[in-house]
Amino acid sequence: MTTLDKDLASIQEVRNLLTEAKAAQESLAKMSQEQIDRICEAIAASAYEAREKLAKMAHQETGFGIWQDKVVKNSFASKFVWDSIKEMKTVGILNEDKEQKVIDVAVPVGVVAGLIPSTNPTSTVIYKALIAIKAGNAIVFSPHPNALQAILATVEIISKAAEKAGCPKGAIGCMLKPTMQGTAELMKHQYTSLILATGGSAMVKAAYSSGTPAIGVGPGNGPAYIEKSADIPLAVKRIMDSKTFDNGTICASEQSIIAETSNKAEVIAELKKQGAYFLSPEESAQLERYIMRPNGSMNPQIVGKSVQAIAELTHLSVPKEARVLIAEETKVGHKVPYSREKLAPILAFYTVGNWEEACELAMDILYHEGAGHTMMIHSQNDEVIRQFGLKKPVSRVLVNTPGALGGIGATTNLAPALTLGCGAVGGSSTSDNISPANLFNVRRIAYGIRELEDLREQPVSSSGFNEEQLVDTLVERILAKLQ
Incomplete structure (x- = not known):
């Protein structure tokens, strides 16, 4: 018996999964809102029940983050997301405007391709499955190979619960043999209607180049500006909470701090008080060599690792109680590692004279990397906050809140999501926090009112x-x- 090569086997597997998903989606499209909601509720409940088991699996397999924080992520992706969307109308007639004589009808996009990263594997599967099914779509996952077992376990748990609640078999599928060729087939196949791409820049670019409609997210590189009117202890607490949450693996987490000359000393003192370790120039140069790889991409060896693990890797001696590593920086650019995205408890520290300079510096940082994503401002000055909101090339300006948790909608009233659109400036098709509303089209029935x-x-x-x-x-x- 002839054995298929791994790439060919992966391609064939994708074709089989998509055939099943297409048939399942045709059944989903005929279901009522009540039937769809019953399935989604089962998905959320099963994922929430398994939140700790899946968190430990993800941490053990990838080595990223903190399993206790991954429990929070799984809870967020299941219970929190479901609570936010369960009343959302996504099936049949959405709205009927009798005065204007227009009726809006929800139309599922079809089969969604869900690309899953290794940084947030289980929570992203739960979240994407929920919003896809809620909108009447089937979904087929392309798992990151480094988190394959945790992803497969998540898919098995939620798909079994969904089918028990009436979901057609095949509506939630996952590749068992992930390869680049198989993922390319998933993105380009005629049965794939939309790609939800969460992952590295290369993967997101491939999604947009596939010829299939895609919603992708670019890198986050959010600066956090502590304006002179800010409550400094609280601002620092929020930044530290965010940057240490799951060891900084959420892309909306802070990547740099901008302080003013007038409050620099107080900000530094408070950061040290709350567990930040400021690197000396020599230590900063030593760590810098490990942040980026020669090709300019983030070094995966530091991603999601603790301060102590990073110190051991880079041969640094830091206090045992250190929670975050901070390097003072003055430059910005592709070849300035501290000015770029670092999915680890590492921050750059900049100093400016006033809020106007902070505004320009934040834009410089974001235009080099992270345009369209997220930035944070800690301030009590509404006018300065408005000026930042008007000028920054981001989709989310978060005020007085932790970046990681505010960006995903956990500590703000943004739509709860683990896929954050970056808008046109970030090369994305939308600036939304992605919800079921982004996964169905609207058919409009319009009556003639003029001749x-x-x-x-x-x-x-x-x-x-x-x-x-x-x-x-x-x-x-x-x-x-x-x-």
């Missing part, structure tokens, strides 16, 4: 165009038809 005669120009009087007469005539005819 051609209503649109024709009225005669021009000797004094010129009789605008008043035209308006009166149009109004009379429209009102007559609406009655």
Whole structure:
């Protein structure tokens, strides 16, 4: 018996999964809102029940983050997300405007390809499955190979629960043999209607280049500005909470701090008090060599690792109680590692003279990396906050809240999501926190209310165009038809 090569076997597996998903989605599309919601509730409940088991699996397999924080992520992706969307209308008639004579109807996109990263593997599967099924779609996952077992376990748990609640078999599928060729087939196949891409820049770019509609997210590189009116102890607490949460693996987490000359000493003192370790120039240079690889990408050896693990890797001697490593920086650029995204408890520290300089520096950082994603500001000055909101090239300006948890909607009223759109400036198709609303189209039933005669120009009087007469005539005819 001939054995298929791994890439060919992966491609065939994807084709089989998509065939099953397409048939399952056709059944989902015929279901009522109540039936869909019953399935989603089962998915959320089963994932929530298994939140600790899956968190430990993800941590053990990837070596990233803190398993206790991954429990929080799984809880967020299941219970928190479901609570936020369970009342959302996603099936059938969404709205009927009797006055304007327009009816909106939800139309599922079809089969969704879900690309899953290794940094948030189990929580992303739960979240993407929930929002896809809620919108009446099937979903097929392409798992990151480094988190394959944790992802497969998650898919097995939620798919069994979904099927028990009436979901057609095959509506939630996952590749068992992930390869680049198989993922390419998943993204380009005619049965794939939409790609939800969460992962590295190369993967997101491939999604947008596939020829299939895609929602992808670029890198986060959010600066956190501590303006002179800020409550400094609280601002520092929030930044530390965010940057240490799951060892910084959420892309909305802070990557740099911007302080003012007037509050620099107080900010540094408070950071040290709360567990930050400021690197000396020599130590900073030593760590810098490990942040990026020669090709300019983030070094996976530091991703999601603790301060102590990073210190051991880089031969640094830091206090045992250190929670975050901070390097003072003055430069920004592709070849300035501290100014870039670091999915680890490492921060750059910049100093500016005033909020105008902070504004320019934040934009410089973001345009080099992280445009369209997220930034944070800690301030009590509403005018400064508004100026940042008006000018920054990001989709989320988070005010007085931890970046990691505020960006995903856990500590803010943004839509709870683990896929954060970066808008056109970030190379994304949307700036939304992705929800079921992004996964269905809207068919509009529109009744005619005017005839051609209503649109024709009225005669021009000797004094010129009789605008008043035209308006009166149009109004009379429209009102007559609406009655």
